[in-house]
Amino acid sequence: MGKIIIYEHVYFQGLSKEFTTDIASLPDVGWNDIVSSVKVIGQPWVVYEHVNYTGKFMVLEEGEYSTVGKDMNDKISSLQLITDNLHNPQITLYEHVEYKGRSKVVTEATSLAAGDFDDIISSHQVQRGAWLLCENSDGSGIQYIAREHEELPNYNAINFNDKLSFLRPLRPGHGR
Numbered sequence: 001m002g003k004i005i006i007y008e009h010v011y012f013q014g015l016s017k018e019f020t021t022d023i024a025s026l027p028d029v030g031w032n033d034i035v036s037s038v039k040v041i042g043q044p045w046v047v048y049e050h051v052n053y054t055g056k057f058m059v060l061e062e063g064e065y066s067t068v069g070k071d072m073n074d075k076i077s078s079l080q081l082i083t084d085n086l087h088n089p090q091i092t093l094y095e096h097v098e099y100k101g102r103s104k105v106v107t108e109a110t111s112l113a114a115g116d117f118d119d120i121i122s123s124h125q126v127q128r129g130a131w132l133l134c135e136n137s138d139g140s141g142i143q144y145i146a147r148e149h150e151e152l153p154n155y156n157a158i159n160f161n162d163k164l165s166f167l168r169p170l171r172p173g174h175g176r
Contacts (some may be wrong), residue, residue, distance in 0.1 A: 001043065002020065002045065004020075004039070004079060005017070007035070008034050009037065010066055010067045012066065013037075021081065023079045024051060026051070026077050026079070033077060035076040037068065038068060040065070040173070041173065042174070043062075043081060044082045044086075044173065045059075046060070046080045046145060047076045048079070053080050057145075058072050062173030082130050084130045085129070089128050089170075090107050090128045090129065092124060093105075093123075093124050094123040097154040098153050107169075109169070110168070111165065113137035113166065118137075121162070122155050122161050123153050124152050125150070126147060126148055126151075130147050130148060131170065134164070134165065135165060137166045139166055139168075142160060142163060144158055144160055
């Protein structure tokens with residue numbers, strides 16, 4: 001189960017609206033570009049800058065976000081619920097495209113920056129869970145969400161080849 005409550009102003013002020021399913025177009029429900037704070041109950045959500053789950057995005061796991069930050073404030077146009085089973089996550093990273101070269105199985109948040117796998121990954125296969133892949137070891141830069149049973153044989157397709165430095169599994173919510 002997952003629920004997101006969006007608020008017009010920071011600190012959960014102003015008008016609010018609750019969703020339990022994906023919303024490809026907030027403009028269609030009169031909420032385009034006016035979200036400033038959010039509460040997430042249960043499974044994580046991804047909020048996107050543009051309709052149809054495009055543009056910059058932000059992952060919001062269970063909790064209260066009194067502000068969505070200056071990068072996303074009043075810019076959110078679509079919402080997507082992560083429905084994958086997030087327990088016991090596992091992803092396999094490959095040095096080269098088409099799942100070739102050295103590989104590394106990852107089951108928890110991992111910084112590749114200090115090891116010999118930093119900035120050399122070119123493909124992956126997700127066995128379980130959903131993962132946030134990040135260009136920089138602090139979680140910044142280009143990001144990508146890798147989903148359960150996804151196979152991505154060539155990171156050039158997402159302009160991410162040889163850029164991965166940090167990844168972490170998305171955390172399941174408790175659904176209070």
